[in-house]
Amino acid sequence: MGKRISLKDIAEKVGVSTALVSYVLNGKEKEKRVGKDVVKKIREVAAELNYRPNQIARSLRQGWTKTIGLIVADIANPFFGTMVRVIEDEANKFGYNVLFGSSDEDSEKLGALIDTLCNRQVDGFIIVPPEGSDAAIKRLSEREIPIVLIDRKMKGQNIDSVLIDNYTATYEATNYLLDKGYKRIAIVANKSSLNPMSERIGGYCEAMKEEGLEKEIHIELIKYEHTRADMAESLDKLLLKESKIEALIFTTNSLSISGLYYFRNSELKVPEDVAFIGFDGDEAFDFFYSPITYIVQPVEEMGKESVRLLIDQLNGSRKTVQIRLKHSFIEQQSC
Amino acid sequence: MGKRISLKDIAEKVGVSTALVSYVLNGKEKEKRVGKDVVKKIREVAAELNYRPNQIARSLRQGWTKTIGLIVADIANPFFGTMVRVIEDEANKFGYNVLFGSSDEDSEKLGALIDTLCNRQVDGFIIVPPEGSDAAIKRLSEREIPIVLIDRKMKGQNIDSVLIDNYTATYEATNYLLDKGYKRIAIVANKSSLNPMSERIGGYCEAMKEEGLEKEIHIELIKYEHTRADMAESLDKLLLKESKIEALIFTTNSLSISGLYYFRNSELKVPEDVAFIGFDGDEAFDFFYSPITYIVQPVEEMGKESVRLLIDQLNGSRKTVQIRLKHSFIEQQSC
DNA sequence: CTGAAAGCGCTTACAG
DNA sequence: CTGAAAGCGCTTACAG
Numbered sequence: 001m002g003k004r005i006s007l008k009d010i011a012e013k014v015g016v017s018t019a020l021v022s023y024v025l026n027g028k029e030k031e032k033r034v035g036k037d038v039v040k041k042i043r044e045v046a047a048e049l050n051y052r053p054n055q056i057a058r059s060l061r062q063g064w065t066k067t068i069g070l071i072v073a074d075i076a077n078p079f080f081g082t083m084v085r086v087i088e089d090e091a092n093k094f095g096y097n098v099l100f101g102s103s104d105e106d107s108e109k110l111g112a113l114i115d116t117l118c119n120r121q122v123d124g125f126i127i128v129p130p131e132g133s134d135a136a137i138k139r140l141s142e143r144e145i146p147i148v149l150i151d152r153k154m155k156g157q158n159i160d161s162v163l164i165d166n167y168t169a170t171y172e173a174t175n176y177l178l179d180k181g182y183k184r185i186a187i188v189a190n191k192s193s194l195n196p197m198s199e200r201i202g203g204y205c206e207a208m209k210e211e212g213l214e215k216e217i218h219i220e221l222i223k224y225e226h227t228r229a230d231m232a233e234s235l236d237k238l239l240l241k242e243s244k245i246e247a248l249i250f251t252t253n254s255l256s257i258s259g260l261y262y263f264r265n266s267e268l269k270v271p272e273d274v275a276f277i278g279f280d281g282d283e284a285f286d287f288f289y290s291p292i293t294y295i296v297q298p299v300e301e302m303g304k305e306s307v308r309l310l311i312d313q314l315n316g317s318r319k320t321v322q323i324r325l326k327h328s329f330i331e332q333q334s335c
Numbered sequence: 336m337g338k339r340i341s342l343k344d345i346a347e348k349v350g351v352s353t354a355l356v357s358y359v360l361n362g363k364e365k366e367k368r369v370g371k372d373v374v375k376k377i378r379e380v381a382a383e384l385n386y387r388p389n390q391i392a393r394s395l396r397q398g399w400t401k402t403i404g405l406i407v408a409d410i411a412n413p414f415f416g417t418m419v420r421v422i423e424d425e426a427n428k429f430g431y432n433v434l435f436g437s438s439d440e441d442s443e444k445l446g447a448l449i450d451t452l453c454n455r456q457v458d459g460f461i462i463v464p465p466e467g468s469d470a471a472i473k474r475l476s477e478r479e480i481p482i483v484l485i486d487r488k489m490k491g492q493n494i495d496s497v498l499i500d501n502y503t504a505t506y507e508a509t510n511y512l513l514d515k516g517y518k519r520i521a522i523v524a525n526k527s528s529l530n531p532m533s534e535r536i537g538g539y540c541e542a543m544k545e546e547g548l549e550k551e552i553h554i555e556l557i558k559y560e561h562t563r564a565d566m567a568e569s570l571d572k573l574l575l576k577e578s579k580i581e582a583l584i585f586t587t588n589s590l591s592i593s594g595l596y597y598f599r600n601s602e603l604k605v606p607e608d609v610a611f612i613g614f615d616g617d618e619a620f621d622f623f624y625s626p627i628t629y630i631v632q633p634v635e636e637m638g639k640e641s642v643r644l645l646i647d648q649l650n651g652s653r654k655t656v657q658i659r660l661k662h663s664f665i666e667q668q669s670c
Numbered sequence: 671c672t673g674a675a676a677g678c679g680c681t682t683a684c685a686g
Numbered sequence: 687c688t689g690a691a692a693g694c695g696c697t698t699a700c701a702g
Contacts, residue, residue, distance in 0.1 A: 006695055017673045022697060033671055055454045056400065057695035060391045060678050067434075067455075074420065081416035085409065085437060092436075097451060099434055101427075102420060116432060119390045120402075257618060264622065283592060283619040287599065341679055352689045357681060368687055392679035395694045 005049045013045050014038070021046075025053070059121065068310065069117035069125045070100040071110060079253045079280050079299065080128070083150070086303030087126060094311055096123070105224045107132040114140060124310045126150055131192050146313035150306045151297075153195050158320040160309045162302050164327040166196045169295045171203035172329065173249055173277050178211050180335055182247040182275055186218035186238050188259065189251040200251045218243060222255065231258040239268060247275035247335065253282060260288055275335040291332035298325050340384045348380050349373070356381075360388070394456065403645065404452035404460045405435040406445060414588045414615050414634065415463070418485070421638030422461060429646055431458070440559045442467040449475060459645045461485055466527050481648035485641045486632075488530050493655040495644045497637050499662045501531045504630045506538035507664065508584055508612050513546050515670055517582040517610055521553035521573050523594065524586040535586045553578060557590065566593040574603060582610035582670065588617060595623055610670040626667035633660050 007018040007025075014021070016038060023032045024042045059065040068091050072080040080102075088098050099122055101113040110133050117125070124146030129137055134154050140147055141159055153161035170187070177185050187204045189197055201219055208217050220234050238245045250256040256278035263270050270276045270290045278285055278294035285292035305323050312321075342353040342360075349356070351373060358367045359377045394400040403426050407415040415437075423433050434457055436448040445468050452460070459481030464472055469489050475482055476494055488496040505522070512520050522539045524532055536554055543552050555569050573580045585591040591613035598605050605611045605625045613620055613629035620627035640658050647656075 004695095007697095008695080018696080019673065019675095019698080020671095026697085035671060038671085052450070052454050054395075054456065054695050056391055056395045056456045057678090058697075060389075060395050060680085060694090061696050061698090063678075065391065075410065075423065076413065076417040076420040078411065078413050078416065081413060082411040085411040088410065088435075088437060097434060097436075097455065099432060100423075101432075102423060115387070119387050120432065121389065121391045260622060283617065284622045287595060287619045287622040287624075289622075289624055339679095342681095343679080353680080354682080354689065354691095355687095361681085370687060373687085389679050392694090393681075395678090395696085396680050396682090398694075 004054070005051045006054070007051075009049060010042065010045050010051055013049070014041050016042070025051070064123050065121045066096050067120070067122045068096050068098050068307075069114075069120075069122035070098050070127075071103050071113050071117075071125065072100070072128045073105050073130065074102045075100065076102075077253065078282060082299050083128075083303050086300050087307055090304050090307040094307070096311075103128070103130050103133075105130040107136065111136045118145070124148075124314055126306050126310055128152060129154065129194075131194050146310055148306045148309045148313070150302055151196065153322065155195060160313065160321050160323075162305045162309065162323045162325065163196060164297050164302075165324050166199035166327075167203040167206075169203060169327045169329075170200045170249060170251070171207045173295055174204045174207035176329070177247045177249070177275060177277070177335060178207065178213075180275070182335075183211075183213060184216050184218075184244060184246040185213075185249065186220055186243075186245045186247070187249045187251060188220045188222065188234065188255055190255065191221045191223050197251065204249060218245060226255075226258065228258055228261050231255075232262050235259065235262050235266075239274060245274065247277070249277045251279050253278075253280035256280070256292070256294070257282060257284060260284060260292070263288075271334050277335065281330065285332070288334070290334050292334045293332045294330050296328045296330055298328070301325055339389070340386045341389070342386075344384060345377065345380050345386055348384070349376050351377070360386070399458050400456045401431050402455070402457045403431050403433050403642075404449075404455075404457035405433050405462075406438050406448050406452075406460065407435070407463045408440050408465065409437045410435065411437075412588065413617060417634050418463075418638050421635050422642055425639050425642040429642070431646075438463070438465050440465040442471065446471045453480070459483075459649055461641050461645055463487060464489065464529075466529050481645055483641045483645045483648070485637055486531065488657065490530060495648065495656050495658075497641045497644065497658045497660065498531060499632050499637075500659050501534035501662075502538040502541075504538060504662045504664075505535045505584060505586070506542045508630055509539045509542035511664070512582045512584070512610060512612070512670060513542065513548075515610070517670075518546075518548060519551050519553075519578060519580050520548075520582040520584065521555055521578075521580045522584045522586060523555045523557065523569065523590055525590065526556045526558050532586065539584060553580060561590075561593065563593055563596050566590075567597050570594070570597050570601075574609060580609065582612070584612045586614050588613075588615035591615070591627070591629070592617060592619060595619060595627070598623075605669050612670065616665065620667070623669070625669050627669045628667045629665050631663045631665055633663070636660055 007021045011018045011021045021042050023029055024039050029039045075084055091098050103110040107130050110130055126148050128151045129149055149159055149161040151163055189201055205217055220238055222234055250259050268274055278292045281294055281296045285294055309321055342356045345356045346353045356377050359374050364374045410419055426433050438445040442465050445465055461483050463486045464484055484494055484496040486498055524536055540552055557569055585594050603609055613627045616629050616631045620629055644656055
């Protein structure tokens, strides 16, 4: 690599100290009252040598890096891909860059990622916390590192978070099905104690109970890293054996997609035999033979708000903020 | 933020110099022949204080950051999302982190991203270069900064690149259609002089010519940021007015998806009225009423190879390598 | 208006 | 076996 140009090179060429060069290039020539012709000369030489400041040096000196650490479950998942994209753009607007990683919903991976990002001195974090990461998040927050949780929150901790009202989302979806006359409704969720998942299940249960259908409550739990065969086993059980379920509510993007693959090869037809409500949306929903009705989170807004909250913290705000955004319900033909 | 622990804190507590602490914590206690009990004490104190090295300081001193700059067109696009994920994992294996950005196929944005990433002293770049970025890429390469292009290459420049044989991909796809008896075949491509696009068009043209169908060659060009209406206009022209096209080959992921939305609302049926070949794959392809036959690039392999080539360069390799990987053809029911 | 100097937290030749 | 010291490229109080 060709030798990089430093402040010193410019200083020498102009015949001044590096201090002066630093002032000028950082726009402080007014307050430091640098001589007019010196300013001009420095600018010229900087341009001529194509000077680029070394952010690493600057970061070391100033104590901050203008970098945000972003950890999502899996960047290959379009839901998170979009989220990351929004956060990237929004962070850029404020002069921040993003250093990111995927946790695969694994709290150990999360811990390792937090460590490396901390070592790299990110100024703050935006995190989609996996199950079991409470301790790691708490440790971060105790070190007074700015942090915003997105898509999920931790119970009992005062940490900024941005998410939808998951309880209401499934509560309304369940009522939507009940209104249409479905009674034997099941919910398909991840095995997870995370707040959004328990809220999603909670909203469904409440709606069922209010209708006096507590006996018809069916909660099917599937692990995060499930295969299509796992899904088939669960749905076979729900639809063919046990309980002749009439309607299904899926609680994540990837569960919904797995569900679609099941019905793609099934004798059972949507919505004639079974109604289907998806979560988070995906182009596949639109192209399923019976376009899928689904609950969708305002990812763009969530991304923007999370950056805004983080910037507030970086600017010294100390009050904890929990933002609940409104979900939407896209009605198509699957119910 | 609570004061971070530095080498100096450990050194003071143990009562030795920072040099010694540095040696021990970097595993050089053997070659530097540090006293056994000193090693033990340093380890203990480091653990006790929960010491974390400051990578920024280390980077400044050592001249490298163990960071890769990654620029794709749009991380929200699952094709690139998957690519980024693979690169992230692969880079981590070698101890590198990834600083990334989306160019939106805009060479000015690319230039700005390259600048900020350079200022942040990334050790090398993996880039999906947009049209018109030849100069920017060349400048990087002349500064002898390690760089690997992925998905595309620059003509006439000796820069490592990883891509498929796009010419053969569409050549074979066109022949597949010809074998099935289709004659009036059109290709839908982006307005772009980029190498893969011209190769994709070239392969199609060649196959048509070999069959004596040069008069039936229809190349429909659509801009990168097209709307569904743009696509509808193009396809209406192709299918209804001008030329009664019998088969369509789409040359990117997002063009294919837009095409699917068109046929979702069209009187024309796939494959009865028009055959459809997609590119790159997407879950939506599987759920279209007539599952889509498509050409798919080996994204995982591409990601891995690009990291490998970059690491080779970082380790001093100076020979230019152009890797061409094999595409696959997924045969479903759309032809 | 300008410069010498300290210091951010590391690593590493060098000397002993 | 161990330490004093220089230096990576910046910024910034301080002195003049």
